[in-house]
Amino acid sequence: MTPYQAYNKAYNLGLRIPKLEPIISKDAESSYLYAKYVIKGKWELAEPTISQDAYYSCLYAEEIIKGRWKLGEPTISKNAYYGFIYAKDIIKGRWKLAEVAISKNAHYSYLYAIYVIKGRLPDFMHNASLLSNDKSAKQYIEFIQ
Numbered sequence: 001m002t003p004y005q006a007y008n009k010a011y012n013l014g015l016r017i018p019k020l021e022p023i024i025s026k027d028a029e030s031s032y033l034y035a036k037y038v039i040k041g042k043w044e045l046a047e048p049t050i051s052q053d054a055y056y057s058c059l060y061a062e063e064i065i066k067g068r069w070k071l072g073e074p075t076i077s078k079n080a081y082y083g084f085i086y087a088k089d090i091i092k093g094r095w096k097l098a099e100v101a102i103s104k105n106a107h108y109s110y111l112y113a114i115y116v117i118k119g120r121l122p123d124f125m126h127n128a129s130l131l132s133n134d135k136s137a138k139q140y141i142e143f144i145q
Helices: 003-013 018-024 028-039 044-050 054-065 080-091 096-103 106-117 128-132 134-144
Strands: none
Touching: 003 018, 003 028, 018 028, 018 044, 028 044, 028 054, 044 054, 054 080, 080 096, 080 106, 096 106, 106 134
């Protein structure tokens, strides 16, 4: 039985099935879904698995933890998109841990400036990525002027 099949069985029955939990906890997606729809809360057994996936770590923090989730932050911070989303929606402010990853993507650097910093990016984020993307560079320059 796959982790998703095990999750689906519990979901369809509408109850926790402890003997299937070790199987479910091996997959980030199935673990997140089980926590959200079956347990309806934190699921510590699966947190190490969920924390290895930026997407499900972000969702787990937002929808299950309802705030910062330190265990998932190292993985989230390595992804420009999820780093930006986490800073904007969870931290609701600047998140230095993710700025290196964000700075490597012109589009998310621009969005980070607008929605998170709400101003000029730190100098180290003005790198070749931002400047090489004509559209994002133009939008950023217009935004900071």
